[in-house]
Amino acid sequence: MKPRIPYAPDLRTLSMITTNSTIFINVFVLFPKMLIDIHCHLDHDYFNDLDKVIANAKGAGLKVILTAGINLETNRKVLELAEKYDIVKASLGIYPIQYDNNYGNNEKNNSNNKLNIDEEIKFIEKNKNKIMAIGEVGLDYSEGKDSEQKKTFEKMISLAEKLDKPIIVHSRKAEADCVEILESSKLKKIIMHCFCGKKSLVKKIIDNGWFLTIPTNIVRSQQFQFTAKEAPITQLFCETDAPYLSPFKDKRNEPAFVLEAYKKLAEIKGMELKEVVNNVWMNWQKTFQ
Numbered sequence: 515m516k517p518r519i520p521y522a523p524d525l526r527t528l529s530m531i532t533t534n535s536t537i538f539i540n541v542f543v544l545f546p547k548m549l550i551d552i553h554c555h556l557d558h559d560y561f562n563d564l565d566k567v568i569a570n571a572k573g574a575g576l577k578v579i580l581t582a583g584i585n586l587e588t589n590r591k592v593l594e595l596a597e598k599y600d601i602v603k604a605s606l607g608i609y610p611i612q613y614d615n616n617y618g619n620n621e622k623n624n625s626n627n628k629l630n631i632d633e634e635i636k637f638i639e640k641n642k643n644k645i646m647a648i649g650e651v652g653l654d655y656s657e658g659k660d661s662e663q664k665k666t667f668e669k670m671i672s673l674a675e676k677l678d679k680p681i682i683v684h685s686r687k688a689e690a691d692c693v694e695i696l697e698s699s700k701l702k703k704i705i706m707h708c709f710c711g712k713k714s715l716v717k718k719i720i721d722n723g724w725f726l727t728i729p730t731n732i733v734r735s736q737q738f739q740f741t742a743k744e745a746p747i748t749q750l751f752c753e754t755d756a757p758y759l760s761p762f763k764d765k766r767n768e769p770a771f772v773l774e775a776y777k778k779l780a781e782i783k784g785m786e787l788k789e790v791v792n793n794v795w796m797n798w799q800k801t802f803q
């Protein structure tokens with residue numbers, strides 16, 4: 515499928531670029547606003563200057579920022595942000611180790627101090643027309659295995675199936691289990707975000723036809739350089755995971771920096787930057803439109 519927007523530089527945006535963003539100038543003349551940050555957390559407390567962060571992103575050529583909720587509080591914040599900023603799109607989910615907060619101060623909900631998963635699923639369903647994906651969901655064994663996590667993940671998978679939405683999955687120290695559970699689902703549009711599993715699992719994901727993401731810290735991460743080499747361009751997205759995983763040392767990450775992931779990907783693939791941008795845009799269209 516061809517990109518819908520014309521292939522020409524957007525000079526109006528070019529004039530908005532500040533000296534702070536000179537790194538973008540060279541590449542910006544090569545493509546219009548077609549960059550995508552497929553995963554970040556704009557609701558995070560570190561973003562107390564969101565108007566500027568969004569302006570920076572637009573200046574850098576971003577057309578889409580997909581920001582992810584992980585619990586009751588952030589899911590609501592994500593919807594507000596998507597309402598407020600045109601380039602921000604929403605993804606809602608329950609991150610595996612987040613299910614036991616948020617309802618703590620609200621006695622009518624759950625005596626166990628836990629998020630009521632089924633209620634939150636109803637909330638997500640109610641907002642299905644406002645969201646692009648289910649995520650961030652997955653398994654996280656960094657604080658130990660627990661059976662609740664798998665149950666929650668399975669509910670999130672069923673929800674994505676029911677709503678026919680792509681799913682954005684994080685697995686931490688639980689990669690093999692994550693892949694196995696997803697393989698037993700009917701889902702086709704699966705995006706493995708920041709996947710750090712073994713090489714054999716990366717290959718399995720590619721064989722399954724799922725997507726992998728290239729985060730901005732690829733500039734120093736062998737793991738993601740391997741993924742960039744191994745996965746076909748038709749199965750890749752770029753992301754910041756902002757405010758985390760900055761490509762610049764000691765600097766908060768933000769969506770504008772997603773360009774660093776595109777640049778490194780182009781270098782590793784031996785492709786022109788604009789070719790990478792175009793391909794990732796087509797991946798977006800076939801998955802989300």
Ligand SMILES: [Zn+2]
Pocket residue numbers: 553554555582650755
């Ligand atoms: Zn994340």
